[in-house]
Amino acid sequence: MLKRIEQIKSEAEGAIAAAGSTAELEELRVRFLGRKAELTMLLRGIADLPQEERGKVGSAANRVRQQLELKLEECAAELEASEISVSLAEGQVDVTLPGSPTHPAGHLHLITRTTRQIEDVMIGLGYRVIEGPEVEHDYYNFTALNHPPGHPARMLQDTFYVQSDPEVLLRTHTSPVQIRAMETQAPPIFVVVPGKVYRRDSDATHSPMFHQVEGLAIGEGITLADLQGTLVEMLGAIFGGSRQVRMRPHFFPFTEPSVEFDVSCFLCDGSGQLAVGERCNLCKGIGWIEVGGAGMVDPNVLGFVEANGYDPEKVQGFAFGMGVERIAMLRHGVPDLRRFFDNDVRVLGQFL
Amino acid sequence: MKVPYSWLREYCDPGVEPGELAERLAMTGTEVERVGAVGPPSAENFVIGKVLAVEPHPDADRLQVCTVDAGGDRTIVCGAPNVAAGQTVPVALPGATMPGGQKLGKAKLRGVESNGMILSAAELELGEGPPGILVLDDDGLTPGSPLAEVLPIAEPVLELEVTPNRIDCFGVYGVAREVHAITSAPLGPEPWAEDAPADGNGDVGDYASVEVKVPALCPRFTARVFTNVKIGPSPVWLQARLTAAGQRPINNVVDITNYVMLLTAQPLHAFDLDKVPAGALTIRTATEGETMATLDGVERKLDPETVLVCDQNGPSGIAGIMGGQTSEVSEQTTRVLLEVANWNGTNILRSSRQLGLRSEASSRFEKQLHPDLCLRAQKIASQLMIDLCGAKLVPGTIDVAAEIPAPPSISLRAGRVEGLLGMRVEQADQIAYLERLGFGVEPDGDDLMVEVPADRHYDVTREVDVIEEVARVHGLDEHLPSTLPGSAGQMGGLSREQKLRRRLEDAMRDLGFDEVVGWSFTDPGLPARMNIPEGDPRATGVTLSNPLSVEQSVMRTTLLGSLLDVGKANLARDAERVALFESGRVYLPEGDSEEGPLGGGFPGEKAPSVVEPHRLGALAVGPMRPKSWRGGGEPADFFALKGVLEGLAARLGVELVFEAGEEPFLHSGRSASVSVEDTKIGWIGELHPAVCRAWDLDAATGFEVSLAPLVAGAVVGREDFVDITTFPAVLQDLAVVVPPEVPSARVRETVLAGGGELLRSAEVFDQYIGEQVGAGRKSLALRLEFRADDRTLTDEEVAELRSAIVAALKEIGGSIRD
Numbered sequence A: 001m002l003k004r005i006e007q008i009k010s011e012a013e014g015a016i017a018a019a020g021s022t023a024e025l026e027e028l029r030v031r032f033l034g035r036k037a038e039l040t041m042l043l044r045g046i047a048d049l050p051q052e053e054r055g056k057v058g059s060a061a062n063r064v065r066q067q068l069e070l071k072l073e074e075c076a077a078e079l080e081a082s083e084i085s086v087s088l089a090e091g092q093v094d095v096t097l098p099g100s101p102t103h104p105a106g107h108l109h110l111i112t113r114t115t116r117q118i119e120d121v122m123i124g125l126g127y128r129v130i131e132g133p134e135v136e137h138d139y140y141n142f143t144a145l146n147h148p149p150g151h152p153a154r155m156l157q158d159t160f161y162v163q164s165d166p167e168v169l170l171r172t173h174t175s176p177v178q179i180r181a182m183e184t185q186a187p188p189i190f191v192v193v194p195g196k197v198y199r200r201d202s203d204a205t206h207s208p209m210f211h212q213v214e215g216l217a218i219g220e221g222i223t224l225a226d227l228q229g230t231l232v233e234m235l236g237a238i239f240g241g242s243r244q245v246r247m248r249p250h251f252f253p254f255t256e257p258s259v260e261f262d263v264s265c266f267l268c269d270g271s272g273q274l275a276v277g278e279r280c281n282l283c284k285g286i287g288w289i290e291v292g293g294a295g296m297v298d299p300n301v302l303g304f305v306e307a308n309g310y311d312p313e314k315v316q317g318f319a320f321g322m323g324v325e326r327i328a329m330l331r332h333g334v335p336d337l338r339r340f341f342d343n344d345v346r347v348l349g350q351f352l
Numbered sequence B: 001m002k003v004p005y006s007w008l009r010e011y012c013d014p015g016v017e018p019g020e021l022a023e024r025l026a027m028t029g030t031e032v033e034r035v036g037a038v039g040p041p042s043a044e045n046f047v048i049g050k051v052l053a054v055e056p057h058p059d060a061d062r063l064q065v066c067t068v069d070a071g072g073d074r075t076i077v078c079g080a081p082n083v084a085a086g087q088t089v090p091v092a093l094p095g096a097t098m099p100g101g102q103k104l105g106k107a108k109l110r111g112v113e114s115n116g117m118i119l120s121a122a123e124l125e126l127g128e129g130p131p132g133i134l135v136l137d138d139d140g141l142t143p144g145s146p147l148a149e150v151l152p153i154a155e156p157v158l159e160l161e162v163t164p165n166r167i168d169c170f171g172v173y174g175v176a177r178e179v180h181a182i183t184s185a186p187l188g189p190e191p192w193a194e195d196a197p198a199d200g201n202g203d204v205g206d207y208a209s210v211e212v213k214v215p216a217l218c219p220r221f222t223a224r225v226f227t228n229v230k231i232g233p234s235p236v237w238l239q240a241r242l243t244a245a246g247q248r249p250i251n252n253v254v255d256i257t258n259y260v261m262l263l264t265a266q267p268l269h270a271f272d273l274d275k276v277p278a279g280a281l282t283i284r285t286a287t288e289g290e291t292m293a294t295l296d297g298v299e300r301k302l303d304p305e306t307v308l309v310c311d312q313n314g315p316s317g318i319a320g321i322m323g324g325q326t327s328e329v330s331e332q333t334t335r336v337l338l339e340v341a342n343w344n345g346t347n348i349l350r351s352s353r354q355l356g357l358r359s360e361a362s363s364r365f366e367k368q369l370h371p372d373l374c375l376r377a378q379k380i381a382s383q384l385m386i387d388l389c390g391a392k393l394v395p396g397t398i399d400v401a402a403e404i405p406a407p408p409s410i411s412l413r414a415g416r417v418e419g420l421l422g423m424r425v426e427q428a429d430q431i432a433y434l435e436r437l438g439f440g441v442e443p444d445g446d447d448l449m450v451e452v453p454a455d456r457h458y459d460v461t462r463e464v465d466v467i468e469e470v471a472r473v474h475g476l477d478e479h480l481p482s483t484l485p486g487s488a489g490q491m492g493g494l495s496r497e498q499k500l501r502r503r504l505e506d507a508m509r510d511l512g513f514d515e516v517v518g519w520s521f522t523d524p525g526l527p528a529r530m531n532i533p534e535g536d537p538r539a540t541g542v543t544l545s546n547p548l549s550v551e552q553s554v555m556r557t558t559l560l561g562s563l564l565d566v567g568k569a570n571l572a573r574d575a576e577r578v579a580l581f582e583s584g585r586v587y588l589p590e591g592d593s594e595e596g597p598l599g600g601g602f603p604g605e606k607a608p609s610v611v612e613p614h615r616l617g618a619l620a621v622g623p624m625r626p627k628s629w630r631g632g633g634e635p636a637d638f639f640a641l642k643g644v645l646e647g648l649a650a651r652l653g654v655e656l657v658f659e660a661g662e663e664p665f666l667h668s669g670r671s672a673s674v675s676v677e678d679t680k681i682g683w684i685g686e687l688h689p690a691v692c693r694a695w696d697l698d699a700a701t702g703f704e705v706s707l708a709p710l711v712a713g714a715v716v717g718r719e720d721f722v723d724i725t726t727f728p729a730v731l732q733d734l735a736v737v738v739p740p741e742v743p744s745a746r747v748r749e750t751v752l753a754g755g756g757e758l759l760r761s762a763e764v765f766d767q768y769i770g771e772q773v774g775a776g777r778k779s780l781a782l783r784l785e786f787r788a789d790d791r792t793l794t795d796e797e798v799a800e801l802r803s804a805i806v807a808a809l810k811e812i813g814g815s816i817r818d
């Protein structure tokens, strides 16, 4: 009996050493140590042996069983390690092949991006963003902005009119929203108005549809100097660095005094020159870049909303407006207004 | 407004280069478009010459060899037939640069060396002048002295962009006063200070009469009569000035009217009195259907609001806009009636637009001139008629005038300048600035009483207007500080709707779409190309009465049209695929606005006349994900875009309902209406083949939804915490076999209803159609999530819920597949 146990041991050890895979080892475990294996049966039948043999056979069989289990484990660990390295070797890929494409990146339109940038700067200065209709009443676009019917100032902007109603037009500026806002909110009021506007004009520098941003601040004691300070903050944030602003007196029917405002050129820092003797092309050597129009809100305009607390003797303030496309053109070197409305994806994709 | 620099300097010489003055003008409110030049770019090498002798050229019949004293004798070959010994002439010496940039050198003309050139008026750009060389009056001119001393050559011209409120600056004297105000250089006396002597026969009433039938439209009409008029060309100095100011010289009388208008801003009109029957003029409005031929030779149809200057035979001119041919001044004219009138600006503007006719005169009248200007112009013109036409002024002036309002007085309160501007200007400076601008200023306690001059009458009417005058002369660029308003308590920000709109736009970008900005206007044929039938509200957009072109004459009612146009253009530019989106408005003539700006509910008392909802639209042509060695490259279909739209909704926490729906521009089997709860917000689908063909596309898929209802359903910022960790959920899969016509949404709803509130979600994750479920059936696989808030669900509880679900499914002909 003991001899048979030794035979099983050497037979099993030989088989284990020859095993080539963990799967084979598992088969051997079943064959030599499983429920129906000879060694197991032998241990199970030990009670049938004579008393004096029981101890010897039992301990020999158990010893062999433990030895085999250990051997199996050792072998399994070795085989597993080599199997993993084989699978790693087999799993090797050509890392130089292109990655799985995600969908191509999308982009916001440069007009949206620029509008948001201006909005965000003004929000930081305490302004709310509001919007108004593009198909507008003559009253809001002209009359309440101090352009009485028949006034030549109406000729300054060539206007699209709506066929069904001669008193309805496409707004020529975002300024009608000033009146709508003041009708709705008593002073003080600080609002910024982005949106599409329309003028009957089309060439390299004019588009019949374009975008403006308008600012309005009305309260007690708000001055022209406050307008300049606000423009300094805003244009500095948009164009970067410490920008200067200058205001040139101008005429708009709905502001008095009225100004056009320039920002010091951010390319040449206002010097008009890029290197000694080389003229700055962005500002044409002037050192200043025209940005928009502004002024102190005309008392006549406040008169149209006086019932809502806008007594021109008690409150005053400023309004300013500028073209979004113009800001974007300056900021990003876009040469032609029409490029914004081509919507060429190759161009859209340049602005991340 | 073109202002020749020498003309300006006659009244106010700022003593600086034109460029420097231009900058100062720009900083005080008068933009200078450019400083142009007429004549040669430089006056150098242009001198006075005296012709000493003229001999025929030995080898050319048409040339003559002249000996000219031009500060030393020299030989000049000249081709003009009128050259003669004894003349004083303009000479260009070698080295001179001619107008146009050509540099003059010594030249051999048929073997004779010419040391310069004798010039005509045209060669100097001094107007058309007489043919041949220009012969100067010899008023003791020194040969060799600079030509610029007698003729305005190398004349700088300020091209001003005068704002419409500054009617005074449409005249050279007004500009001179402005220059005086901003530079303090002395201002010469007003050119109308003295009237001309009237030594004609009789009285003006003997020659002419004027009746004004429409005094409201013609506040003043003045007329003077001149006899013994000799028509001829104007002298060189006058032609030169007109030419530099952009006016073509015609004859002395017409030139005088133009000259006086350019000087005073007041237009004038000269009649040949002998062509005005009985010298009788009537000012009236046109009758219905009346026509007349204007000076430009065009027969004009008139409307009853147009004011006419008529003689006994009918209209002889359109008031303030253009004269007629009947009484035009000609070479035979000997007696002139000079009209200087004042017209209602609004009426002139209206008529000029109505006729499509704008002239130098109408562009001034439409801005409303002051009636005082009439006599100013009469006085200057009278003296010129006498001096240049040898005319006799008949005593008296016809002057038909409504009452002329007195100049207004305005109180400028102490402290108001600083209060409005935030910039201190000493009161003494305020007074000085206003006086230099021609205002009368009197102290009134601490305040100032300001009297407005006639030519600023309609521009400066209130205290704030006076403050503007002070501000701009004082100089904003040098003195205005930069401060910020005291806006304490003001909260800036975006509204919730605006924030969520940005979130959606950003999501579209992150999902791989390029944002486009389409035209708001489209062409009337667009609905037909999109298969939209007549009667559909989207077939009728807001139509413009004066579009730039038919292609841009109707406001869009969908974003899809814009997206298709942009898509097509990009594919034509060789793009292989596009994924586009637009966040913008459509314009609907009918319907109700929804609340908030995204629905067209804007602030203001007067509601907008059309509805402008904000929409989000998308269009994909070709694959969303490019083809690669790993697969991909399938064109975006219904489900690709539906996934995008569901992704958007998930970012707002909104659940969308998709139901098979029909839009005329969509594939009828691959399109759906999109709703939030019971509100329809838009559509999604693959485009109809006919629509694709109209835009040269093989296939395309898109969606368009209204943002207001989508954003209204958003839970962003209002989410409540849900405990999902204390009592774990039970996850199970369920395979349901149903007839093929039962939509998966119906199955899902049925499952959810059957499972009750402990069934937290049921999502369809697979569909199978094939042998294993048999013909006429389909199998759907759903992932179920059961969870209770207060306990861990037992297997028995879940089994019970599951049988309730199975029972519910039976109702719709469904069964469980094992």
Ligand SMILES: [Zn+2]
Pocket: A265, A266, A267, A268, A269, A270, A271, A272, A273, A280, A281, A282, A283, A284, A285, A286, A287, A288
């Ligand atoms: Zn620069």
